[in-house]
Amino acid sequence: MKKKLLTILLSGLLAFSAVGLGGCAESAYDIAVKNGFIGTEQEWLASLQGADGKDAPAITVRDVYDAAIADGSFSGTFNEFLQQYLTLDVPNNNDVEMLSNNLLSTVSIYTAFQKQEEDKTKIVCSAGSGVIIDLDKQNGNATVITNYHVVYDNEALSDTGISDSIYLYLYGSLNGFDTSTGKDEGGDGIKAQYIGGSMDYDIAVLQISGSEVLKNSLATEAQFGDSNAATVGEKVFVIGNSQGLGIAISEGVLSVDSEYISMAALDGSKRSVDYRVMRTDAAINGGNSGGPMFNSRGEVIAIVNAKSIAENVENTGFALPAAQVQGVVENILNHQGSVKRATLGVMVHVVSSSAVMNVDGTVSIVQTLKVGEVELFSAAYGKLRTDDILQSVRLGSTTYPLTRLFHLGDILLRVKQGDTIVFSVLRAGVETTVSITLNSAGSFKAVD
8 A cells, every 4th residue: 555655646746847736837846945945956856865875755745735825826625736736647447455345345156056867866066256235244244146047056956946055255265165065164155045036137135144254354345336327448347256266356348338138048948038238358257157347436337147158259248237236136125035027018119329429528329218009007008108208217216317228127126016106208299297106016027
């Protein structure tokens, strides 16, 4: 930490010497003279380097700020001074301190399943990743999310296919998972309980209770970012139990902010499941499943769940967007372990789609959403009309813009029975509001 701080301060002092106070007439040397230094600028520079093998007295940015305040050349706060005058060459996408904190919120996961193989029962183990989203360290409790496919195997002998032997390992802890027994043997493994999940969203929620390992750890709780605000090209970091060898970090960029991939259902049926994902070129390997993908601010914007393994495809990994994941997790916790998604009974179509330039210089995709058919006697019947243009929707005290088709689906995951949602729509060129209360249990669809 000391070395990092010294680097920042040195960069700042060099900036002052080169350009003064961001364009002001006075240089750092001028300020030093005003504050009592006698000698040439070269002598002043030499004095900074020290003499007789001794370092010169440390000069900090705060010293320069105080001098600027004293002689009246600056009148703002210290933070304003830093923002206006201090030019630093510090890579904001490689904050090791931030990444260290992210490591401490990520866990390795190992699961065991009993399977029938010919005439004998066999233990089969697998590895994955997870992230702590709620932490009560004092009592050793935590909520962890991972992929459903990390804890589920349709060939398992259990009725549900969910592993009854799920062990989590914090970053740096002793891994004692024994693949022959499917248990932790003398390590720091934390037994976790499956709370609920969704096969079709590939999300599972795990619970840790009363763990002494957790109480005495450096574990942290991850913070979610807004995946809808993520922009293509921004730096991302994937952290997880790569190849089952322990927590590792890889970096890349966000390649696509939202798309769909189709995969066979995990239960072995012939149906396929479409997952909405974000695409990245960050390295993703077996064992990364269920691990977090962070943005450059250290916020979770997605949960890794797949990669392309075709021979002619490289650097193509996929992660479930945080906006959707958060809705799924809330839904699971609100419905005793399963997902029940609100349904309006309308078909919504994208009638236009284009790229727009944002004020910060990034590019986003904006779509126009139009109501098509409205199902008879559905929640939206008599409320929304064919050809209504959906602009935004309010749930509780929060208003969400509807500029992408997936926005509506993500919001409906958060709707509970009895909630009222309020749409702002453009109807025949006139803006109006439409309120829909979802009282009926029939307005909620169970999701595998």
